[in-house]
Amino acid sequence: MSINEKTHWREKELSYDQVIDKYPDIPPILALKIDVSRRGIAYTDAAFAKVDSNKHHVEPFNYMIGHGKQISPIGLFLRDGSVICQGHQEVYDWTYRDPYILDVVDDKLVIVDNDRIFEEAKFWEKPDFYDKYTSNGTPMREIASARPQRLTIAPATKCHFWDVPKEGCKYCALFSAHRSANDEGDIRDDKWFSDVTETVEEALKQKGRYASFHMTAGSTLSGKEIFDDEVDLYIKTLKAAERVIDAKKFPVKLVASAFSKKQLQRMYEETAITTYTTDLEVLNKNLFGWVCPGKNRLVGYDEWKHRLYDAVEIFGRGNVDCGIVGGVETAQPNGFEDEQEALNNVLTEAEEIASHGVSFADCVWNTLPGAIFMKQKTPSLEYYVQLALGLAEVRRKNGLYIYTDDYRRCGNHPNTDLARID
């Protein structure tokens, strides 16, 4: 029995075509990207046969999540220059909707749903540094990863909000290989920092490949003040990269914990960064406590917001972004049951936060294995489309830009893709 025959989800929400008709401001190709991000995409054998590990960016596992069986490309390119940041997704019997299918027709990779071809797609290409080794003998692919236009380093592979069982964010599958309290994640010693320098140096030999240097990691709570050690780690990592970059400031996308003003000041003064992203994840104080219990207990919703506003004082309006997991406000049993009510709530709060100079980076909530919320039902495509359009309007109204979380330097946020035509 197919998933749809079990859940009848197609009869319960507007179809892709109906959404496109109802919301003429959403580019059809962006609506497709949102829907693929929401439902996932499963590769056929023919699609897997197209994978050339010499040419395409494949991982033996999702490097951020840390488990999975199949070697898979980690993302797709669309013809408008946007990306879908998802590899093959297994079809699980507990999911509410069927994933899209990546298939091959007329020798081309195509995104298919219900036997209809939507768009041609391409696998991301392998970074040139991927098969190289540092002078320490470390494979460079273990030091850095990449999207088509950004170089990514994860300085810490453990998120310490999980140190207290179940205090990590409930939708999160990141770093789920390192969740036990006695697992410190991968070691970052002097050897690792010199590996970073060499890997960045090698990566930059590929001309035209990288438009941003991206760092993100799990939260590190230790230090004299909470997050002090995380700040130290980012500064050391950036300094390792800066050794081979001839500029005081360059495009760095940092997605990190909510640092205090003193910590942010340090980061701004001591490193190349000019923008900063920290994620409130869900724009509702009560739901934040339920969805992100660790963040709530150790920092709190109001303080997290405050730290965003403090960051605007240092980095300037529009250079501070707040990441959200769009749709998670409808998780049950505590989230909004009514999508319209959820949307009004999110957009009202977004308006208030944006008036302080903060832009938003909206991720599409998808239920992933490894997450506490893995068996939840995500909202309709109509909801995600309204959210992307609504957040884009909030940004425009407040005269804010989006830089390092945009379609190119990141690529994972439907609302910031819309900034391409502003």
Place this chain on the structure above:
Amino acid sequence: MAVKIKKEIADAVNNPDNIKVLASIDRHGNVHVVAKGSITVTEDGRIKYWELLESSQTNKNVTYALWFNKEIAINVITTDRRSYQIKGIPRVNLNAGHEYEENYIKAQEKNENNDLAAVYYIEPTEIIEETYSSRLAEETKKHPLYMHLDRLAKKE
């Protein structure tokens, strides 16, 4: 529907001595026109150009046209004063990958200060010969009554 560009016009577009301009509209319908020296016709009959400025109005407008299936227009003016208008719909924004990187390197060889936002590929949908002498003959044939009478006055 895609149309084929005749060799004579493709040659005109591909000649670097000729002037090429690109006109587009933004999402509110405001028009914008700029010179684009990099416009060429590819071997498979598409229009290709380098968008060098990521934050330019043209980049936004061409993305808008790609997203919503709208036309943009280019005009090539040759050194011997012929003019051709080609309308088309942008189909591909190539901004990463090895094919893009080859273009990026070539753009930098032209001018080391160049960055490259994207390589656009445009499917031609309509071609109009805009050379004044041809257009005059064409319109006069279609609308012979559109003229000032003084032009018909008997010469002394």
